[in-house]
Amino acid sequence: MPWRRQGGVECENGRMSAVWTEQEPSFLPATAERKIERENHKLEKRLCRLVGQAIGDYNMVEEGDKIMVCLSGGKDSYAMLDILLKMRQRAPVDFQLVAVNLDQKQPGFPEHILPEYLKALGVPFHIEEQDTYSIVKDKIPAGKTMCSLCSRLRRGILYRVADELGATKIALGHHRDDMLATLFLNMFFGGKLKGMPPKLVSDDGKHMVIRPLAYVAEKDLVRWAEVREFPIIPCTLCGSQENLQRKQVGLMLKEWERKFPGRLDNMLHAMQNVVPSHLADGTLHDFKGLTATGVASDDGDKAFDHEDFPAPGLLPALQVIKL
Numbered sequence: 006m007p008w009r010r011q012g013g014v015e016c017e018n019g020r021m022s023a024v025w026t027e028q029e030p031s032f033l034p035a036t037a038e039r040k041i042e043r044e045n046h047k048l049e050k051r052l053c054r055l056v057g058q059a060i061g062d063y064n065m066v067e068e069g070d071k072i073m074v075c076l077s078g079g080k081d082s083y084a085m086l087d088i089l090l091k092m093r094q095r096a097p098v099d100f101q102l103v104a105v106n107l108d109q110k111q112p113g114f115p116e117h118i119l120p121e122y123l124k125a126l127g128v129p130f131h132i133e134e135q136d137t138y139s140i141v142k143d144k145i146p147a148g149k150t151m152c153s154l155c156s157r158l159r160r161g162i163l164y165r166v167a168d169e170l171g172a173t174k175i176a177l178g179h180h181r182d183d184m185l186a187t188l189f190l191n192m193f194f195g196g197k198l199k200g201m202p203p204k205l206v207s208d209d210g211k212h213m214v215i216r217p218l219a220y221v222a223e224k225d226l227v228r229w230a231e232v233r234e235f236p237i238i239p240c241t242l243c244g245s246q247e248n249l250q251r252k253q254v255g256l257m258l259k260e261w262e263r264k265f266p267g268r269l270d271n272m273l274h275a276m277q278n279v280v281p282s283h284l285a286d287g288t289l290h291d292f293k294g295l296t297a298t299g300v301a302s303d304d305g306d307k308a309f310d311h312e313d314f315p316a317p318g319l320l321p322a323l324q325v326i327k328l
């Protein structure tokens with residue numbers, strides 16, 4: 006158990022000054038420590054359950070798979086590897102994991118952190134060193150966003166590495182909130198009802214990409230990263246601005262969840278429960294050829310009525326979807 010830092014403000018001779026003290030965990034009352042341990046244990050169980058559920062629902066892992074786990078040094082990919090390692094011990098099928106990090110040669114990238122972490126874990130790993138940073142800096146005029154070219158280069162390199170390693174699946178650390186944010190970004194800016202799938206075939210048609218954290222809330226990953234003390238590598242080394250639109254949509258989702266707990270799980274559930282006849286895409290539903298059947302249906306559109314939804318105060322209790 007690590008030492009804890011405690012911050013505060015002290016008043017001395019009428020002047021306020023910030024103080025930081027190191028405090029041993031034994032200062033915490035035993036009951037408080039037990040409560041934290043219980044909460045952490047519950048969190049671990051929840052993460053394993055949700056990852057297991059997503060793997061099962063989408064048949065993400067099969068006997069004999071070699072899964073390339075893409076590790077960026079951020080909280081999500083650390084957590085993905087951590088949970089997959091736990092699950093492998095009790096999985097009914099046999100599969101291998103190989104962690105892969107792409108060192109893009111960004112200035113200040115602490116290249117020792119991931120190898121040291123992975124060696125300590127005893128996980129097979131590969132660090133691919135490719136100076137995409139210089140290429141991107143060279144090609145993109147100063148002040149323009151570099152992310153699109155950078156991700157394209159990264160994608161191509163990772164597909165090649167997957168081939169070289171003989172990986173049958175590529176695992177990415179996107180979580181529930183990433184999937185929902187993408188859904189809204191596509192609606193707001195792309196004019197498409199299109200999210201981020203838990204499993205897909207890569208754009209080159211050769212690789213199976215899986216997202217084992219598809220059901221996991223970001224806030225659980227933030228907490229798990231604290232619990233496990235992952236050696237997080239900052240993602241701002243390239244100096245590029247984070248995607249502002251994605252950031253704003255992320256804040257919007259957080260705010261909704263704060264006001265209406267359960268809303269994000271409900272939205273994820275909605276992504277799994279699409280009703281093409283109640284949207285407006287003529288390629289998914291034959292609106293032109295519709296004819297009255299003469300048979301009543303409870304699922305049918307009442308046409309003249311507004312649908313009833315629970316009052317906001319009742320929303321969480323009524324609508325939280327248990328995943």
Ligand code: SF4
Pocket residue numbers: 151152153155156240243244245246247
């Ligand atoms: S933030 Fe930096 S490293 Fe990430 S995709 Fe954009 S340019 Fe590449």
